[in-house]
Amino acid sequence: MSPDDTVTAAEAMVAQLESYGVEYVFGTCGHTNIALLDAMGRSTIRFVIARHEQAAAHAADGYARATGKPGVVLLHVGPGMTNAVTGVMTAALDSVPLVAIAGDIPSYYRGRHPHQEVNLHADGDQSAIYRPFVKRAWQVHRAADLARFTERAFWTATAGRPGAVLLSVPMDLFSRPVPRDAAAGFPLATPERPGLRAEVAGRIADLLVSARRPLVYLGGGLRRGPGLDALRSLVEHLDIPVAHSLMAKGTLPDSHPLLLGMPGFWGLELTNRYTREADVVLALATRFAETDASSWDRRYTWQFPPGELIQIDIDPAEIGRNFPVTVGAVADVADAVQAIDAAVRDRQATPSSRPGLRESITAARGTLFTESRERGTSQRFPLRPERILTDLRAAIPPDAILVTDVGWNKNGVAQCYELPDEGRFITPGGASTMGFGPAAAVGVQIAQPDRTVVALIGDGGMGAQLPAVPMAVEQGAPVIFVVMNNRSHGTISDLQSASFGHSYGCDFVTPDGSPYSPDFAAYGRACGADGYTVDSADSFGEALRAAVAARRPAVLDVPMVNEPVPTPGHWNIKDIYQGIFD
DSSP, X not given: OOGGGEEEHHHHHHHHHHHTTOOEEEEOOOTTTHHHHHHHTTSSOEEEEOSSHHHHHHHHHHHHHHHSSOEEXXXXXXXXXXXXXXXHHHHHHTTXXXXXXXXXXXXXXXXXXXXXXXXXXXXXXXXXXXXXXXXXXXXOOOGGGHHHHHHHHHHHHHSSSOOEEEEEEEGGXXXXXXXXXXXXXXXXXXXXXXXXXXXXXXXXXXXXXXXXXXEEEEOTTOOSSHHHHHHHHHHHHHTOOEEEOGGGTTSSOTTOTTEEEOOGGGSOHHHHHHXXXXXXXXXXXXOOOTGGGGGGOTTTSOOTTTSEEEEEESOGGGTTSSSXXXXXXXXOHHHHHHHHHHHHHHHOOSOOOOTTHHHHHHHHHHHHHHHHHHHTTOOOSSBOHHXXXXXXXXXXXXXXXXXXXXXXXXXXXXXXXOOOTTOEEEOOOSSOOTTHHHHHHHHHHHHSTTSOEEEEEEHHHHHHTTTHHHHHHHHTOOOEEEEEEOSBOHHHHHHHHHHHSSOOSSBOBOTTSOBOOOOHHHHHHHTTSEEEEOOSTTHHHHHHHHHHHHTSOEEEXXXXXXXXXXXXXXXXXXXXXXXXXX
Protein backbone atom coordinates (compact mmCIF):
# COMPACT_ATOMS: atom_id res chain seq x y z
CA MET A 1 0.00 0.00 0.00
CA SER A 2 1.54 3.27 -1.14
CA PRO A 3 1.64 6.37 1.11
CA ASP A 4 -0.92 8.00 -1.18
CA ASP A 5 -3.41 5.28 -0.23
CA THR A 6 -3.09 5.86 3.52
CA VAL A 7 -3.89 8.44 6.17
CA THR A 8 -3.12 8.42 9.86
CA ALA A 9 -5.55 6.65 12.13
CA ALA A 10 -6.28 10.04 13.70
CA GLU A 11 -7.24 11.52 10.33
CA ALA A 12 -9.43 8.52 9.58
CA MET A 13 -11.11 8.81 12.97
CA VAL A 14 -11.87 12.50 12.49
CA ALA A 15 -13.43 11.73 9.10
CA GLN A 16 -15.50 9.03 10.77
CA LEU A 17 -16.68 11.44 13.48
CA GLU A 18 -17.69 13.93 10.79
CA SER A 19 -19.67 11.24 8.99
CA TYR A 20 -21.51 10.52 12.25
CA GLY A 21 -22.60 14.15 12.49
CA VAL A 22 -20.23 15.17 15.28
CA GLU A 23 -19.97 18.97 15.30
CA TYR A 24 -18.33 19.59 18.69
CA VAL A 25 -15.79 17.76 20.81
CA PHE A 26 -15.26 18.96 24.38
CA GLY A 27 -12.05 18.32 26.26
CA THR A 28 -8.49 19.20 27.15
CA CYS A 29 -5.24 18.58 25.36
CA GLY A 30 -2.42 16.28 26.44
CA HIS A 31 0.53 14.62 24.81
CA THR A 32 -1.54 11.45 24.27
CA ASN A 33 -4.27 13.11 22.19
CA ILE A 34 -2.54 15.89 20.24
CA ALA A 35 -2.34 13.78 17.09
CA LEU A 36 -6.13 13.57 17.09
CA LEU A 37 -6.40 17.29 17.82
CA ASP A 38 -4.06 18.04 14.92
CA ALA A 39 -6.33 16.13 12.56
CA MET A 40 -9.41 17.75 14.07
CA GLY A 41 -7.94 21.18 13.36
CA ARG A 42 -8.28 20.48 9.63
CA SER A 43 -11.89 19.32 9.90
CA THR A 44 -15.34 20.83 10.34
CA ILE A 45 -15.41 19.72 13.99
CA ARG A 46 -15.01 22.44 16.59
CA PHE A 47 -12.95 21.64 19.67
CA VAL A 48 -14.18 23.25 22.89
CA ILE A 49 -11.36 23.71 25.40
CA ALA A 50 -12.72 23.20 28.88
CA ARG A 51 -9.65 23.80 31.09
CA HIS A 52 -10.66 20.87 33.30
CA GLU A 53 -11.81 17.42 32.30
CA GLN A 54 -14.82 17.33 34.62
CA ALA A 55 -16.01 20.58 33.03
CA ALA A 56 -15.48 19.04 29.60
CA ALA A 57 -17.56 15.98 30.47
CA HIS A 58 -20.38 18.06 31.94
CA ALA A 59 -20.39 20.35 28.89
CA ALA A 60 -20.55 17.36 26.53
CA ASP A 61 -23.34 15.96 28.71
CA GLY A 62 -25.29 19.23 28.52
CA TYR A 63 -24.85 19.32 24.74
CA ALA A 64 -26.19 15.75 24.49
CA ARG A 65 -29.22 16.50 26.66
CA ALA A 66 -30.06 19.58 24.61
CA THR A 67 -29.69 17.90 21.20
CA GLY A 68 -30.42 14.19 21.77
CA LYS A 69 -27.16 13.47 19.94
CA PRO A 70 -24.20 11.81 21.67
CA GLY A 71 -21.79 14.17 23.34
CA VAL A 72 -18.09 13.59 22.73
CA VAL A 73 -15.36 14.31 25.27
CA LEU A 74 -11.63 14.04 24.55
CA LEU A 75 -9.34 13.15 27.45
CA HIS A 76 -5.69 12.64 28.28
CA VAL A 77 -4.18 9.66 30.06
CA GLY A 78 -3.93 9.37 33.87
CA PRO A 79 -5.07 12.57 35.61
CA GLY A 80 -7.08 13.58 32.56
CA MET A 81 -9.01 10.34 32.81
CA THR A 82 -9.51 10.55 36.55
CA ASN A 83 -10.51 14.23 36.46
CA ALA A 84 -13.33 13.33 34.07
CA VAL A 85 -14.69 10.38 36.07
CA THR A 86 -17.38 12.41 37.86
CA GLY A 87 -18.66 14.03 34.68
CA VAL A 88 -18.79 10.80 32.68
CA MET A 89 -20.46 9.01 35.60
CA THR A 90 -23.08 11.77 35.84
CA ALA A 91 -24.01 11.25 32.19
CA ALA A 92 -23.99 7.48 32.59
CA LEU A 93 -26.35 7.46 35.58
CA ASP A 94 -28.77 9.81 33.80
CA SER A 95 -28.83 7.68 30.62
CA VAL A 96 -27.20 10.38 28.50
CA PRO A 97 -25.32 9.22 25.38
CA LEU A 98 -21.67 10.25 25.76
CA VAL A 99 -18.54 8.97 24.03
CA ALA A 100 -15.31 9.47 25.98
CA ILE A 101 -12.17 9.18 23.85
CA ALA A 102 -9.00 8.93 25.91
CA GLY A 103 -5.42 8.93 24.75
CA ASP A 104 -3.32 6.27 26.47
CA ILE A 105 0.36 5.56 26.96
CA PRO A 106 2.32 4.29 23.93
CA SER A 107 1.40 0.68 23.25
CA TYR A 108 5.06 -0.40 23.23
CA TYR A 109 5.66 0.96 26.77
CA ARG A 110 2.78 -0.85 28.43
CA GLY A 111 3.79 -2.15 31.83
CA ARG A 112 7.01 -0.12 32.04
CA HIS A 113 5.20 2.64 33.93
CA PRO A 114 5.82 5.55 31.55
CA HIS A 115 4.78 9.11 32.28
CA GLN A 116 1.23 9.34 33.69
CA GLU A 117 0.35 5.70 33.17
CA VAL A 118 -2.31 4.52 35.61
CA ASN A 119 -0.29 1.94 37.48
CA LEU A 120 0.79 0.63 40.86
CA HIS A 121 -0.99 -2.65 41.41
CA ALA A 122 -1.85 -3.16 37.74
CA ASP A 123 -0.13 -2.09 34.55
CA GLY A 124 -1.72 0.39 32.15
CA ASP A 125 -5.35 -0.41 32.95
CA GLN A 126 -6.93 3.02 32.82
CA SER A 127 -10.14 1.61 31.36
CA ALA A 128 -10.83 -0.25 34.60
CA ILE A 129 -11.54 3.07 36.32
CA TYR A 130 -14.62 3.57 34.12
CA ARG A 131 -15.97 0.03 33.91
CA PRO A 132 -18.37 0.24 36.89
CA PHE A 133 -20.56 2.83 35.14
CA VAL A 134 -19.91 2.93 31.37
CA LYS A 135 -21.91 0.67 29.10
CA ARG A 136 -18.68 -0.61 27.54
CA ALA A 137 -14.97 0.24 27.56
CA TRP A 138 -12.73 -0.54 24.60
CA GLN A 139 -8.94 -0.71 24.70
CA VAL A 140 -7.55 -0.40 21.19
CA HIS A 141 -4.50 -2.56 20.49
CA ARG A 142 -4.18 -2.13 16.70
CA ALA A 143 -4.69 0.93 14.53
CA ALA A 144 -6.66 -1.28 12.16
CA ASP A 145 -9.31 -1.78 14.86
CA LEU A 146 -9.90 1.89 15.63
CA ALA A 147 -12.63 2.51 13.05
CA ARG A 148 -14.55 -0.60 14.08
CA PHE A 149 -14.32 0.24 17.77
CA THR A 150 -15.38 3.84 17.09
CA GLU A 151 -18.51 2.61 15.36
CA ARG A 152 -19.18 0.22 18.25
CA ALA A 153 -18.76 3.05 20.74
CA PHE A 154 -21.31 5.33 19.07
CA TRP A 155 -23.74 2.47 18.52
CA THR A 156 -23.52 1.34 22.14
CA ALA A 157 -23.90 4.87 23.53
CA THR A 158 -27.17 5.39 21.64
CA ALA A 159 -28.74 1.93 21.34
CA GLY A 160 -31.13 0.61 23.96
CA ARG A 161 -30.83 2.58 27.18
CA PRO A 162 -28.46 5.44 26.24
CA GLY A 163 -25.33 5.89 28.28
CA ALA A 164 -21.63 6.63 28.40
CA VAL A 165 -18.87 4.58 26.77
CA LEU A 166 -15.07 4.77 26.79
CA LEU A 167 -12.65 4.36 23.91
CA SER A 168 -9.04 4.19 25.13
CA VAL A 169 -6.43 4.62 22.38
CA PRO A 170 -2.63 4.33 22.85
CA MET A 171 -1.14 7.56 21.57
CA ASP A 172 1.13 5.96 18.99
CA LEU A 173 -1.81 4.30 17.24
CA PHE A 174 -3.22 7.69 16.29
CA SER A 175 -0.17 8.25 14.08
CA ARG A 176 -0.06 4.81 12.46
CA PRO A 177 -1.06 4.55 8.78
CA VAL A 178 -4.42 3.05 7.86
CA PRO A 179 -6.17 2.79 4.48
CA ARG A 180 -7.58 6.11 3.36
CA ASP A 181 -11.09 4.65 3.21
CA ALA A 182 -10.86 2.90 6.61
CA ALA A 183 -13.66 4.90 8.19
CA ALA A 184 -16.00 4.46 5.23
CA GLY A 185 -16.29 0.76 6.02
CA PHE A 186 -18.07 1.44 9.32
CA PRO A 187 -21.14 3.61 8.76
CA LEU A 188 -23.30 4.27 11.81
CA ALA A 189 -26.73 2.68 11.68
CA THR A 190 -29.76 4.18 13.40
CA PRO A 191 -30.83 1.92 16.27
CA GLU A 192 -34.24 0.33 15.85
CA ARG A 193 -35.87 0.27 19.25
CA PRO A 194 -38.24 -2.52 20.30
CA GLY A 195 -41.95 -1.81 20.15
CA LEU A 196 -44.76 -3.10 22.36
CA ARG A 197 -46.56 -6.18 21.09
CA ALA A 198 -50.25 -5.70 20.39
CA GLU A 199 -51.36 -8.35 22.88
CA VAL A 200 -49.32 -6.71 25.67
CA ALA A 201 -50.74 -3.30 24.80
CA GLY A 202 -54.17 -4.87 25.01
CA ARG A 203 -53.55 -6.33 28.48
CA ILE A 204 -52.33 -2.96 29.70
CA ALA A 205 -55.34 -1.19 28.15
CA ASP A 206 -57.70 -3.62 29.93
CA LEU A 207 -56.08 -2.86 33.28
CA LEU A 208 -56.25 0.90 32.75
CA VAL A 209 -59.83 0.94 31.51
CA SER A 210 -61.07 -1.15 34.44
CA ALA A 211 -59.00 0.63 37.11
CA ARG A 212 -60.81 2.60 39.81
CA ARG A 213 -57.85 4.88 40.64
CA PRO A 214 -55.31 4.63 37.81
CA LEU A 215 -52.11 6.69 37.83
CA VAL A 216 -49.35 7.32 35.29
CA TYR A 217 -45.84 7.74 36.69
CA LEU A 218 -43.58 9.37 34.13
CA GLY A 219 -39.79 9.13 34.08
CA GLY A 220 -37.19 10.99 32.08
CA GLY A 221 -37.17 8.76 28.99
CA LEU A 222 -40.02 10.48 27.14
CA ARG A 223 -39.45 13.99 25.83
CA ARG A 224 -41.12 15.15 22.64
CA GLY A 225 -42.81 13.89 19.51
CA PRO A 226 -45.56 11.30 18.84
CA GLY A 227 -44.93 9.46 22.11
CA LEU A 228 -45.62 12.55 24.19
CA ASP A 229 -48.67 13.37 22.06
CA ALA A 230 -49.97 9.85 22.71
CA LEU A 231 -49.38 10.22 26.45
CA ARG A 232 -51.49 13.36 26.56
CA SER A 233 -54.16 11.65 24.49
CA LEU A 234 -54.18 8.63 26.81
CA VAL A 235 -54.36 10.45 30.14
CA GLU A 236 -56.91 12.99 28.90
CA HIS A 237 -59.11 10.27 27.40
CA LEU A 238 -59.17 8.20 30.60
CA ASP A 239 -58.83 11.19 32.95
CA ILE A 240 -55.74 9.71 34.60
CA PRO A 241 -53.58 11.84 36.90
CA VAL A 242 -49.85 11.97 36.19
CA ALA A 243 -46.96 12.04 38.66
CA HIS A 244 -43.43 12.59 37.36
CA SER A 245 -39.89 11.92 38.49
CA LEU A 246 -37.35 14.68 39.02
CA MET A 247 -35.90 14.06 35.54
CA ALA A 248 -39.31 14.31 33.87
CA LYS A 249 -40.23 17.83 35.03
CA GLY A 250 -41.42 19.77 32.02
CA THR A 251 -42.32 16.73 29.92
CA LEU A 252 -45.96 17.54 30.54
CA PRO A 253 -46.31 21.27 31.23
CA ASP A 254 -46.75 22.34 34.84
CA SER A 255 -50.02 23.94 33.74
CA HIS A 256 -51.62 20.62 32.74
CA PRO A 257 -54.74 19.97 34.88
CA LEU A 258 -53.89 16.28 35.40
CA LEU A 259 -50.29 16.84 36.50
CA LEU A 260 -49.71 16.06 40.18
CA GLY A 261 -45.98 16.80 40.18
CA MET A 262 -43.26 14.83 41.96
CA PRO A 263 -44.00 12.15 44.54
CA GLY A 264 -41.76 11.19 47.44
CA PHE A 265 -39.61 13.47 49.56
CA TRP A 266 -40.44 16.74 47.78
CA GLY A 267 -43.93 15.68 46.73
CA LEU A 268 -47.19 17.19 47.89
CA GLU A 269 -49.36 15.18 50.27
CA LEU A 270 -51.94 15.03 47.47
CA THR A 271 -49.40 13.37 45.17
CA ASN A 272 -48.21 10.89 47.77
CA ARG A 273 -51.79 10.02 48.66
CA TYR A 274 -52.55 9.24 45.01
CA THR A 275 -49.45 7.06 44.72
CA ARG A 276 -50.43 5.12 47.86
CA GLU A 277 -54.06 4.65 46.85
CA ALA A 278 -53.66 3.96 43.11
CA ASP A 279 -54.93 0.52 42.13
CA VAL A 280 -53.13 0.50 38.74
CA VAL A 281 -49.91 2.41 38.05
CA LEU A 282 -48.45 2.73 34.55
CA ALA A 283 -44.74 3.53 35.08
CA LEU A 284 -42.93 4.79 32.00
CA ALA A 285 -39.12 4.89 31.71
CA THR A 286 -38.41 5.38 35.40
CA ARG A 287 -36.18 3.57 37.87
CA PHE A 288 -38.22 4.56 40.95
CA ALA A 289 -35.37 6.58 42.42
CA GLU A 290 -35.06 6.66 46.21
CA THR A 291 -36.17 10.27 46.72
CA ASP A 292 -39.22 9.84 44.47
CA ALA A 293 -40.13 6.59 46.22
CA SER A 294 -39.69 7.73 49.86
CA SER A 295 -36.76 5.30 50.25
CA TRP A 296 -39.14 2.57 49.01
CA ASP A 297 -41.04 2.75 52.30
CA ARG A 298 -44.62 1.74 51.51
CA ARG A 299 -45.99 3.84 54.36
CA TYR A 300 -45.34 7.03 52.40
CA THR A 301 -45.55 6.64 48.63
CA TRP A 302 -45.84 3.49 46.51
CA GLN A 303 -47.81 0.43 47.67
CA PHE A 304 -47.37 -2.67 45.50
CA PRO A 305 -49.40 -4.72 46.37
CA PRO A 306 -52.29 -4.04 46.65
CA GLY A 307 -51.63 -1.70 43.74
CA GLU A 308 -50.78 -3.32 40.41
CA LEU A 309 -47.66 -2.04 38.64
CA ILE A 310 -47.27 -1.90 34.87
CA GLN A 311 -43.64 -1.03 34.16
CA ILE A 312 -42.29 -0.21 30.71
CA ASP A 313 -38.60 0.46 30.18
CA ILE A 314 -36.00 0.02 27.45
CA ASP A 315 -33.66 -1.54 30.03
CA PRO A 316 -34.78 -4.99 31.24
CA ALA A 317 -32.72 -4.56 34.42
CA GLU A 318 -35.12 -1.85 35.62
CA ILE A 319 -38.24 -4.01 35.36
CA GLY A 320 -39.16 -5.06 38.88
CA ARG A 321 -35.91 -3.78 40.39
CA ASN A 322 -37.64 -2.05 43.30
CA PHE A 323 -41.28 -3.16 43.17
CA PRO A 324 -43.07 -6.31 41.95
CA VAL A 325 -44.76 -5.92 38.58
CA THR A 326 -48.04 -7.20 37.20
CA VAL A 327 -46.96 -6.44 33.63
CA GLY A 328 -43.35 -5.74 32.73
CA ALA A 329 -42.44 -4.82 29.17
CA VAL A 330 -39.09 -4.04 27.57
CA ALA A 331 -39.93 -1.50 24.88
CA ASP A 332 -39.32 1.97 23.57
CA VAL A 333 -41.57 4.09 25.74
CA ALA A 334 -42.72 6.38 22.89
CA ASP A 335 -43.82 3.41 20.80
CA ALA A 336 -45.41 1.74 23.81
CA VAL A 337 -47.55 4.73 24.77
CA GLN A 338 -48.85 5.04 21.21
CA ALA A 339 -49.80 1.35 21.19
CA ILE A 340 -51.52 1.60 24.59
CA ASP A 341 -53.44 4.73 23.58
CA ALA A 342 -54.72 3.00 20.45
CA ALA A 343 -55.68 -0.12 22.41
CA VAL A 344 -57.55 1.93 25.02
CA ARG A 345 -59.60 3.72 22.37
CA ASP A 346 -60.46 0.38 20.77
CA ARG A 347 -61.93 -0.70 24.10
CA GLN A 348 -63.49 2.58 25.19
CA ALA A 349 -64.39 5.19 22.64
CA THR A 350 -66.08 7.52 25.13
CA PRO A 351 -63.78 9.61 27.36
CA SER A 352 -63.82 8.94 31.09
CA SER A 353 -64.60 11.61 33.65
CA ARG A 354 -63.55 11.50 37.29
CA PRO A 355 -65.59 14.18 39.06
CA GLY A 356 -63.51 16.59 41.07
CA LEU A 357 -60.13 15.16 40.03
CA ARG A 358 -58.88 17.99 37.88
CA GLU A 359 -60.29 20.57 40.26
CA SER A 360 -58.49 19.06 43.28
CA ILE A 361 -55.19 18.86 41.38
CA THR A 362 -55.49 22.41 40.11
CA ALA A 363 -56.30 23.68 43.59
CA ALA A 364 -53.38 21.88 45.26
CA ARG A 365 -50.87 22.84 42.59
CA GLY A 366 -52.21 26.37 42.44
CA THR A 367 -51.78 26.72 46.19
CA LEU A 368 -48.20 25.43 45.94
CA PHE A 369 -47.22 27.88 43.22
CA THR A 370 -49.15 30.80 44.70
CA GLU A 371 -47.68 30.39 48.17
CA SER A 372 -44.21 30.08 46.70
CA ARG A 373 -44.71 33.29 44.71
CA GLU A 374 -46.05 35.04 47.82
CA ARG A 375 -42.96 34.05 49.76
CA GLY A 376 -41.07 35.28 46.72
CA THR A 377 -42.33 38.85 47.25
CA SER A 378 -40.28 39.24 50.43
CA GLN A 379 -38.05 42.31 50.51
CA ARG A 380 -35.70 40.52 52.89
CA PHE A 381 -32.04 40.76 51.99
CA PRO A 382 -30.07 38.55 51.53
CA LEU A 383 -32.82 37.14 49.37
CA ARG A 384 -35.04 34.24 50.26
CA PRO A 385 -34.57 31.45 47.67
CA GLU A 386 -38.17 31.74 46.51
CA ARG A 387 -37.67 35.44 45.81
CA ILE A 388 -34.84 34.43 43.49
CA LEU A 389 -37.10 31.93 41.69
CA THR A 390 -39.97 34.43 41.43
CA ASP A 391 -37.78 37.15 39.92
CA LEU A 392 -36.07 34.63 37.65
CA ARG A 393 -39.33 33.41 36.15
CA ALA A 394 -40.48 36.99 35.57
CA ALA A 395 -37.26 38.12 33.87
CA ILE A 396 -36.26 35.30 31.51
CA PRO A 397 -38.03 34.37 28.25
CA PRO A 398 -40.67 31.61 28.49
CA ASP A 399 -38.58 29.29 26.31
CA ALA A 400 -35.42 29.71 28.38
CA ILE A 401 -33.52 26.58 29.40
CA LEU A 402 -32.86 26.31 33.11
CA VAL A 403 -29.80 24.20 33.98
CA THR A 404 -29.45 23.56 37.68
CA ASP A 405 -26.88 22.18 40.03
CA VAL A 406 -27.86 20.59 43.37
CA GLY A 407 -29.56 22.02 46.44
CA TRP A 408 -32.29 24.67 46.40
CA ASN A 409 -31.56 25.39 42.75
CA LYS A 410 -32.54 21.80 41.85
CA ASN A 411 -34.98 20.61 44.48
CA GLY A 412 -36.78 23.91 44.97
CA VAL A 413 -37.13 24.44 41.23
CA ALA A 414 -38.40 20.89 40.69
CA GLN A 415 -40.98 21.32 43.44
CA CYS A 416 -42.32 24.87 43.26
CA TYR A 417 -41.03 26.61 40.11
CA GLU A 418 -43.87 26.78 37.60
CA LEU A 419 -41.98 26.02 34.41
CA PRO A 420 -43.50 27.76 31.37
CA ASP A 421 -44.87 25.43 28.71
CA GLU A 422 -42.04 26.32 26.30
CA GLY A 423 -39.32 26.08 28.94
CA ARG A 424 -36.89 23.26 29.67
CA PHE A 425 -35.40 22.02 32.93
CA ILE A 426 -32.06 20.14 32.93
CA THR A 427 -30.60 18.78 36.14
CA PRO A 428 -28.28 16.01 37.39
CA GLY A 429 -30.39 13.16 38.72
CA GLY A 430 -28.71 9.84 39.40
CA ALA A 431 -25.42 11.20 40.72
CA SER A 432 -26.80 14.56 41.92
CA THR A 433 -23.43 16.05 41.06
CA MET A 434 -22.43 19.37 42.59
CA GLY A 435 -20.64 21.30 39.84
CA PHE A 436 -22.77 19.92 36.99
CA GLY A 437 -24.69 23.12 36.33
CA PRO A 438 -22.04 25.67 35.27
CA ALA A 439 -20.29 23.58 32.60
CA ALA A 440 -23.41 21.71 31.47
CA ALA A 441 -25.06 25.06 30.77
CA VAL A 442 -22.22 25.96 28.41
CA GLY A 443 -22.80 22.74 26.47
CA VAL A 444 -26.53 23.45 26.36
CA GLN A 445 -25.92 26.99 25.09
CA ILE A 446 -23.60 25.75 22.35
CA ALA A 447 -26.32 23.32 21.30
CA GLN A 448 -29.08 25.96 21.49
CA PRO A 449 -27.35 29.24 20.55
CA ASP A 450 -30.55 31.24 20.05
CA ARG A 451 -32.18 30.44 23.40
CA THR A 452 -31.55 31.98 26.78
CA VAL A 453 -29.68 29.52 29.00
CA VAL A 454 -29.49 30.11 32.75
CA ALA A 455 -27.18 28.14 35.02
CA LEU A 456 -28.93 28.29 38.39
CA ILE A 457 -26.32 27.18 40.89
CA GLY A 458 -25.22 27.48 44.48
CA ASP A 459 -21.94 29.01 45.53
CA GLY A 460 -20.67 25.50 46.28
CA GLY A 461 -21.44 24.34 42.74
CA MET A 462 -19.99 27.49 41.19
CA GLY A 463 -16.82 27.12 43.22
CA ALA A 464 -16.53 23.53 42.07
CA GLN A 465 -16.54 24.42 38.38
CA LEU A 466 -15.02 27.87 37.89
CA PRO A 467 -13.57 26.84 34.47
CA ALA A 468 -17.09 27.09 33.04
CA VAL A 469 -16.93 30.89 32.91
CA PRO A 470 -13.82 31.26 30.73
CA MET A 471 -15.12 28.39 28.59
CA ALA A 472 -18.33 30.34 27.98
CA VAL A 473 -16.36 33.49 27.15
CA GLU A 474 -14.06 31.69 24.71
CA GLN A 475 -17.01 30.04 22.97
CA GLY A 476 -19.12 33.21 22.82
CA ALA A 477 -21.82 31.34 24.74
CA PRO A 478 -24.06 33.88 26.53
CA VAL A 479 -24.81 31.71 29.56
CA ILE A 480 -26.19 33.57 32.57
CA PHE A 481 -24.66 32.10 35.73
CA VAL A 482 -26.97 32.90 38.66
CA VAL A 483 -25.09 32.08 41.86
CA MET A 484 -27.46 31.54 44.81
CA ASN A 485 -24.85 32.46 47.38
CA ASN A 486 -25.50 31.42 50.98
CA ARG A 487 -21.78 30.95 51.76
CA SER A 488 -22.45 27.34 52.55
CA HIS A 489 -23.15 23.86 51.29
CA GLY A 490 -26.61 24.83 52.44
CA THR A 491 -28.61 21.64 51.99
CA ILE A 492 -26.11 19.54 53.91
CA SER A 493 -25.64 22.26 56.51
CA ASP A 494 -29.41 22.20 57.11
CA LEU A 495 -29.44 18.41 57.30
CA GLN A 496 -26.57 18.34 59.78
CA SER A 497 -28.16 21.04 61.92
CA ALA A 498 -31.49 19.22 61.95
CA SER A 499 -29.80 15.95 62.88
CA PHE A 500 -27.13 17.07 65.34
CA GLY A 501 -28.18 20.53 66.49
CA HIS A 502 -25.39 22.43 64.77
CA SER A 503 -23.41 22.60 61.53
CA TYR A 504 -19.70 21.91 61.20
CA GLY A 505 -17.63 21.49 58.05
CA CYS A 506 -20.43 22.64 55.75
CA ASP A 507 -20.17 26.43 55.86
CA PHE A 508 -17.52 28.67 54.31
CA VAL A 509 -15.77 30.75 56.97
CA THR A 510 -12.50 32.62 57.52
CA PRO A 511 -10.09 31.64 60.31
CA ASP A 512 -11.94 33.90 62.74
CA GLY A 513 -15.27 32.23 61.92
CA SER A 514 -16.73 34.99 59.75
CA PRO A 515 -18.83 33.93 56.72
CA TYR A 516 -16.73 33.90 53.54
CA SER A 517 -17.39 33.95 49.82
CA PRO A 518 -15.35 34.77 46.74
CA ASP A 519 -16.60 37.73 44.75
CA PHE A 520 -18.16 35.76 41.91
CA ALA A 521 -19.19 38.88 39.98
CA ALA A 522 -15.59 40.11 40.04
CA TYR A 523 -14.44 36.67 38.93
CA GLY A 524 -16.83 36.85 35.99
CA ARG A 525 -15.45 40.24 34.97
CA ALA A 526 -11.88 38.97 35.34
CA CYS A 527 -12.73 36.21 32.87
CA GLY A 528 -14.19 38.66 30.34
CA ALA A 529 -17.84 38.05 31.22
CA ASP A 530 -20.24 40.61 32.64
CA GLY A 531 -20.44 40.59 36.44
CA TYR A 532 -23.34 41.80 38.55
CA THR A 533 -23.23 42.13 42.32
CA VAL A 534 -26.73 42.00 43.75
CA ASP A 535 -26.91 44.32 46.79
CA SER A 536 -30.65 44.72 47.40
CA ALA A 537 -33.89 42.81 46.99
CA ASP A 538 -34.84 44.68 43.84
CA SER A 539 -31.45 44.72 42.17
CA PHE A 540 -31.51 41.02 41.26
CA GLY A 541 -34.38 41.42 38.81
CA GLU A 542 -32.74 44.51 37.34
CA ALA A 543 -29.43 42.70 36.87
CA LEU A 544 -31.11 39.67 35.37
CA ARG A 545 -33.05 41.68 32.83
CA ALA A 546 -29.85 43.48 31.85
CA ALA A 547 -28.01 40.19 31.43
CA VAL A 548 -30.80 38.71 29.29
CA ALA A 549 -30.76 41.78 27.03
CA ALA A 550 -26.97 41.89 26.67
CA ARG A 551 -26.63 38.33 25.27
CA ARG A 552 -23.17 37.97 26.81
CA PRO A 553 -21.77 35.54 29.37
CA ALA A 554 -22.67 36.95 32.76
CA VAL A 555 -22.19 36.04 36.42
CA LEU A 556 -24.76 37.26 38.95
CA ASP A 557 -23.67 36.98 42.58
CA VAL A 558 -26.93 36.79 44.55
CA PRO A 559 -26.68 36.75 48.36
CA MET A 560 -29.25 34.30 49.75
CA VAL A 561 -30.38 33.18 53.18
CA ASN A 562 -29.99 29.50 53.99
CA GLU A 563 -33.50 28.02 54.09
CA PRO A 564 -34.34 24.35 53.62
CA VAL A 565 -36.55 23.28 50.72
CA PRO A 566 -39.99 22.24 52.04
CA THR A 567 -40.06 18.45 52.30
CA PRO A 568 -43.59 17.14 52.81
CA GLY A 569 -42.55 13.55 52.11
CA HIS A 570 -40.02 11.08 53.50
CA TRP A 571 -36.40 10.23 52.70
CA ASN A 572 -34.28 7.95 54.84
CA ILE A 573 -31.27 10.26 54.33
CA LYS A 574 -32.61 12.18 57.31
CA ASP A 575 -32.00 9.28 59.69
CA ILE A 576 -29.75 6.96 57.74
CA TYR A 577 -26.99 7.38 60.32
CA GLN A 578 -29.32 5.64 62.82
CA GLY A 579 -30.03 2.70 60.58
CA ILE A 580 -33.45 1.25 59.82
CA PHE A 581 -33.18 -1.93 61.86
CA ASP A 582 -33.32 -2.46 65.63
